Amino acid sequence: MYVQFCTLLKTDYDAIVVGAGPNGLSAAITLQQAGVNVLLIEAKSTLGGGTRSASLTLPGFVHDVCSAVHPMAALSPFLSALPLNKHGLEFIYPPFAVAHPFDDGSCAVLRQSVTQTADTLGTDAFFYKKLITPIVNDWPQLVTDLLAPMHLPKHPLKLTKFGIKALLPAAKLAQKFTTQQARGLLAGMAAHSIQPLSNIATSAIALVLMAAGHVKGWPIAKGGSQAIANALANYFTSLGGSIQTGTYITSLRQLPSSRAVLFDVTPRQLLQVAGHKFSPVYKWQLQRYRYGMGVFKIDWALDEPIPFTATECRHAGTVHIGNTLEEMAAGEKATATGKIPLRPFVLLAQQSLFDVTRAPQGKHTAWAYCHVPNGCTQD
Secondary structure, eight states, rough: EEEEEEEOOSSSSEEEOOOOSSHHHHHHHHHHHTTOOOEEEEESSEEEEEEEEEOSSSOOOOOOOSSOOOOOHHOOOOHHTTTGGGTOOOOOOEEEEEEEEOTTSEEEEOOHHHHHHTTTSGGGHHHHHHHHHHHHHTHHHHHHHTTTTHHHHHSSSHHHHHHHHHHHOHHHHHOOOOOHHHHHHHHHHHHOOOOTTTTTHHHHHHHHHHHHHHOOOOOOEEEOOOOOOOOHHHHHHHTOOOEEEOOOOOSSGGGGOOOEEEOSSSSHHHHHHHHGSSSSHHHHHTOOOOOOOOEEEEEEEEEOOOOSSSGGGGGEEEEEEEEHHHHHHHHHHHHTTTTSSSOOOEOOOOOOOOGGGGGSSSSSEEEEEEEEEETTTOO
């Protein structure tokens, strides 16, 4: 989030927020709550950025354009403090947060109970509980540090205990397990980082997502991820905020006068709009920003649920299709170096199993993506 201030004596707005993704919406709400007169501008005809939904296949099917499952939204201290349930947001929690099937027909499952999850991991049950239980127990204190901007931690000792584990490469931490199920479960979580699993701190993503599953679960938004954006927007306007959609900003000259401008956009977009206002150092930093792997996504309109061999998968909102630790590590490494793996890690969500509003009666939807090299155009 970039902020630009100006010193105009009389302005149309106190602040303008450009970009109405979750961060832009949250920034607009925070300012409006403080009594600041805010205009929120979005290029698309609908708000939400990554939290949008649309009919992408057949009439009556609702698909999430980008984000589909929201463990961190359910745990966010900021979002949890907002009355979003009064503005149409309802979270649905599948019985299992995540299922991770293997080629041999077995399946690892992230259940809300740490003990129940560990009990399915055979000889790794003890180590799993030793690894995850302290994080779950410390979560009320950890969350205020983990989900905040850079700052002096409020609970340094608890954060240090977490950091000792979290800084490890996920591939190294997973090797502390002996069973295929435990190693694969952790590797699938770490693959959400969209990095090679040999990178430092990839364990942090895995541990946070696993803890989120145990603390609250991995919910979907009833009616589609758009419901999150709509609830945020409705709350924002209830505070007196203004919204303008369908306006693509390419220059500061397009904006009404204001005392501050906040941007929830990409580095390239920010350079285009306001690069001439930046210091040479910050402009250089933006120009050198490195984009990570790309994503290849497919939405399906289905006549019936996916007939997974492992029955646990039929009760999970999210399914990690990646088989073993070694297979996932090889696939993510290949993708990061510009190669398309033959068997990529696939993250699949099957929202209509738990939300009947997503598809016509008797029909179903599914959403899945895999990682591809940056800039990939290969079908």
